[in-house]
Amino acid sequence: MDYKTLISVDQLRAALDHPDIVLFDCRHDLMNPEAGAAAYAAGHVPGARFAHSDKDLSGPKNGRTGRHPLPDPTLLARWLGANGVDGTKQVVAYDGAGGASATRLWWMLRWLGHDRVAVLDGGWEAWVAAGHPTTTQLPSPRPASFIPTPKPGIHVDVDYVLAHLEDPSVVVLDARAPERYRGETEPIDPVAGHIPGARNRLYKNNLGSDGRFKPAEVLRGEFAAVLDTIRPDQLVHQCGSGVSACHNILAMEIAGLPGSRLYPGSWSEWCADPARPVERG
Numbered sequence: 001m002d003y004k005t006l007i008s009v010d011q012l013r014a015a016l017d018h019p020d021i022v023l024f025d026c027r028h029d030l031m032n033p034e035a036g037a038a039a040y041a042a043g044h045v046p047g048a049r050f051a052h053s054d055k056d057l058s059g060p061k062n063g064r065t066g067r068h069p070l071p072d073p074t075l076l077a078r079w080l081g082a083n084g085v086d087g088t089k090q091v092v093a094y095d096g097a098g099g100a101s102a103t104r105l106w107w108m109l110r111w112l113g114h115d116r117v118a119v120l121d122g123g124w125e126a127w128v129a130a131g132h133p134t135t136t137q138l139p140s141p142r143p144a145s146f147i148p149t150p151k152p153g154i155h156v157d158v159d160y161v162l163a164h165l166e167d168p169s170v171v172v173l174d175a176r177a178p179e180r181y182r183g184e185t186e187p188i189d190p191v192a193g194h195i196p197g198a199r200n201r202l203y204k205n206n207l208g209s210d211g212r213f214k215p216a217e218v219l220r221g222e223f224a225a226v227l228d229t230i231r232p233d234q235l236v237h238q239c240g241s242g243v244s245a246c247h248n249i250l251a252m253e254i255a256g257l258p259g260s261r262l263y264p265g266s267w268s269e270w271c272a273d274p275a276r277p278v279e280r281g
Contacts, residue, residue, distance in 0.1 A: 001090045003118035005254050006213060009130045012092060012120060016046060022089045022141075023048035026057075026101040027124065030188065030240075039096065043134040045120075045127055049083045049141060051093070053101050053243065057108060066269030067188075067241035068104075070155075073112060077148040080109075084141035087114065094120035094127070098207050103246035107262060113149035119250060122212045155262040156236055158269055162276065165196055171230045172198040173260075175239040175248050176267065183280030188240060191271035193278040195238065201226050203239070203247035219255035233259035238266040 001020055003011070015021055025048040027036035033054050040050045051057055056079055059071040085091060091109055093102035102119045109117040120127065128134065164170040172195050174181050181200040186192035194200070205222070208214050214222075227235065232252060239245035242264035252260055270276055 002116060003090060003092070004115050005118060005250060006121040007092055007118040008121050009126045009132060012045075012127075013130070013132045015090075018090075020088060020090050021047070022083065022085050022091050024051040024083075024091065024093045024102075024105055025049070025124075026051045026053065026093050026095040026105055027097070028053040028095065028101040036095075036101075039124075041136065043136055045094065045124075046133055046135045046137070047139050048094075049139055051105055053104065057104055064269065064272050066265040066267075066272070068243055068264070069269075070108075070111075070242070070264045073148045073150050076108065077112060077146045080112075081144050081146040082141070084144050085109075085114070085146050086144035087147065089116065089144070091117040092120055093117065094123045096124040098204060098211055099123060099213075099247055099250070100203065100244045103250045104243045107246040107249060111151060111154050112146075113151055114146075122210070125211060153261065155264055158263070158265050158276075161195065161236060161238075161263055161270070165277070169230075169234050170236060171227075171234060172236045172238055172263070173226065173245075173248060174198045174200045174267070175203040175237065175245045176200070177202055180240075183278075189268050189271055191274075191278060193271070193280040194267070195270055196277050196279040198238070198279070199226060201248060203244045203251075206247060206251035213251065213254055216254050216256060219251050220257065223252055223255055223257055227257075231259070232257045233261075235260040236263050237261065238263040238270075240266055241268045242266045 029035035183193035
C-alpha cells in the first residue's frame with residue numbers, strides 16, 4: 001500500500017481494515033472552529049482520529065506568525081505517534097471541504113519526511129454518497145514512535161518572500177478567492193489585498209463539479225498557464241494562513257509538477273506588519 005497523493009473512496013473502503021492504515025478526520029470551519037469536532041462526533045469514517053486544524057496542526061499564535069503557524073516538529077511527531085503513526089503507516093486524511101484542511105496534514109507529514117500520506121478524493125461527502133460505513137465510535141490508537149526527518153527547502157519564511165519581491169525568478173501564488181486577492185473584501189484578516197506581484201489561483205479550481213480533483217492532464221495544463229515560464233521550484237504558495245495553499249501544492253503533485261514550496265505564514269502573517277507592502281486590484 002503506497003498512496004502518496006490521492007486515494008479513492010472505494011480504494012479506502014477495500015483497505016479500511018488494513019493494520020497499516022491510519023485515518024485522520026480534518027473537518028474544520030474557519031468561522032466556527034469547533035464545528036469540525038462536532039461533525040466528527042456525529043459520525044466519521046471507522047477508525048478515523050480527529051485532527052483539529054487550530055489545536056493539532058498548528059503552533060501557538062503570537063500576533064506576528066499568522067493564524068496557523070507551523071507547530072514544533074518534535075511536538076507534531078509526538079502527537080502523530082500518540083495517534084499510531086510511525087514510518088511504516090499509510091496515512092489518509094479527509095475533510096468536508098474538498099480537501100482544504102486535509103491537504104494541510106498531507107503537506108505536514110511530507111514536511112516531516114513521511115511520504116506515505118494521501119488525501120481522500122471527494123472527502124467525507126464522497127464517502128457517504130458511496131454508501132460506505134460511518135460510526136460514532138472513537139478509535140483506540142496503539143501508540144507508536146514517529147521519528148521526524150524534516151525536509152529542507154519545502155517551505156519559506158516571511159523574510160524570504162520579502163527579500164524576493166523584486167526577483168522575477170520567485171513567484172508567489174495566492175490560493176484565496178479572487179475577491180480577497182484583489183482586496184475587495186476581507187472576512188477574516190484585518191487588512192485586505194495581496195502580496196505585491198503575487199498571482200492568483202483559487203484552490204477550489206483544482207476540483208471538478210463532482211468535488212474530486214481534476215485529472216492530472218487537466219491540472220497540468222491549468223498550472224502551466226499559471227506558471228508561464230516559471231519552474232515549479234520557483235513557485236511559493238500562500239493563502240490566508242498556510243492551509244488551503246497546500247491544496248495547490250497537492251494539485252501540482254498530481255499534475256506531475258513537484259517541487260513548489262509553501263509560505264506557511266501566508267497573508268495573515270504578511271499583513272500583521274504594517275511595514276510590509278500591500279497590493280490591491
